[in-house]
Amino acid sequence: MNSLSRIFGLRNASPVASGLYWSAIWLAIGALLLSILLAGSTLSESGMAPWVFTVHGCAALAGGFASAKRSGRKGWYFGMTNGLLYTLALLTISFLATDASWSAAVPLLLLVTGLSGALGGMLGVNAGSGSR
Structure with a gap:
């Protein structure tokens, strides 16, 4: 990672x-895996809700881990902030792209991403270099 930042001259402070970038990367990987699962099995789109929430939870967990590891302090705070901002960005994109409306799944998604982001933050702050 250091070599890429030296080549392109980019550094995220x-x-x-940083956590949102990692959340987007994990969301892309999860969406690709879900697409393969949907195309290669008898699973229908209506039965994908638990899988979709799992992908969003994992993306928020990874983003919370990355943001708390980078900050080195207040892991649950940075992780939950990352999870909630991730959901806000996701809802904004969903509304602008497909005119998605508010449903009962939105508060559940906020809960899943907030808690998994906080858990990732708690794990990430302890994995950082400042905690040793």
Whole structure:
């Protein structure tokens, strides 16, 4: 990672932005895996809700881990902030792209991403170099 930042001259100083980048990467991987699962099995789109929530939870967990590891302090705070901002960005994109409306799944998604982001933050702050 250091070699890429030297080549392109990019450095991300914000822990939350770094966590959101990692959340987007894990979301892309999860969406690709879900697409393969949907195409290669008898699973229908209506039965994908638990899988989708799992992918969003894992993406928020990874983003919370990355943001708290970068910050080195207040792991649950940075992780939950990352999870909630991730959901806000996701809802904004969903509304603008497909005119998605508010449903009962939105508060559940906020709960899943907030808690999994906080858990990732608690794990990430302890994995950082400042905790040793």
